[in-house]
Amino acid sequence: MVPFGTDETISRIVSAYSGMLLRLACTRLGSTADAEDAVQEAFLRLLTARPVFRDAEHEKAWLVRTTLQRASDIRRRAEQRNVPLEDMTEPAAPESPGEELRSAVRALPEMYGAVIHLHYYEGYSIKEIAKLLGLPAATVGTRLARGRERLRQMLKEDVV
């Protein structure tokens, strides 16, 4: 594949992955501005790390993992600086069903949140998620089942 760094490849990658990565970052971050920072940092890593990808799937997997890691770092740093919870979440608004669901996903242990999102939003199969996250399929299956169970308890409804 063409190395990342030319104007053309930068435009292609930013356009192809921004939406997916921003939503994925929001499984760990309550603020969309923080999610934008996480995704920008992931793209910047791509410039400096200069990995060479076998194919588009490899490229996507790298970006997914890096974005999740950047999002975790931002969240951890905010938590360690004791930023009050309300400052880490979206501006106070009447809690819509959508926000309730997003809050529940953010409250999941990180190992479950990403798997739940990739399955429910992106529609990936267990095998595809295993490949993206570099985990055994059995682990992804277990995390999906347990994450769903926790969401069910938090939302007090059926999660299918």
Add this chain to the structure above:
Amino acid sequence: MNREDYRKAFDELSFSADFQERTADLLQQRARELEKERSNMTISKTKKMAVLIAACIALLAVSVSAAYMWLTPAQVAEEHDQPLLAEAFQGPDAIEINETVESGDFSITLLGLVTGRNLDVLNQDLEKDHTYSVLALRRLDGTPLENETFDFSGYTMTPLVAGCSPAAVNNWTLSAFAQGFAKDGVYYYLLDTQSIEMFADRTVYMAFYEGFAPSNDIFTVAEDGTIAFAEDFAGVQALFTLPLDPAKADRAAADAFVESTGMDGWTNERTAPEGDWDIERHETEDGEEITLRPKGEQ
């Protein structure tokens, strides 16, 4: 909640309208800066290389056995545009290892590691130390490893700790970030994890192997907590013991970390092969609901 509700919840999110344009501009500007820095670096390196070649010739006259040269961990950090890390690898806290294991077609050399705070210019973690480890890989038959063909993601480099389940303390739970590149036929891994010094009063390993997350297909744990590769694991493998300073251990933090992972269980028994699932299908108004559970789990 079904898939439609889930998608609706995340589609409600509103991001900056100019995010893509702003990001592409930022990246293009940074790419040009990096290109400029690299051009300058190449000129300076060419001069240094002449001196280095002369030094190598002198060394070869003394000993042919010392013929193979690696980049140092500091040079690997420089290649990743990480000047603070490069400096740390030359500082007093750096641990030089330089141990080599030959496995399959490869020679695997753990070059060294260093632990510190704010060493990564792109990830200034103000509150936590990180451990950075460098490993070099080359083919025993001399065939060069190249960025274009080497399958970086097919291998895993991960710390493991005796007495802790490999499922609990590993790359994934330590939020690792691995990067790699090939230079002069050698492939270099730079692994960034949360600090592993809290485990320093136990045996801490650095494992390198062909495959993904640690599982009992790859590792066994003895009764005394010692970790080894499974006898029937045929992939490329190397297990190094890290000479960490036990005085830096923090048993309470280590125990809390392991507990926080919720993954402390381990068995060497292989009972649940991958893909062994109970599948339930139900027709709904929206289509078909498919529930997948590991066999035996309710």
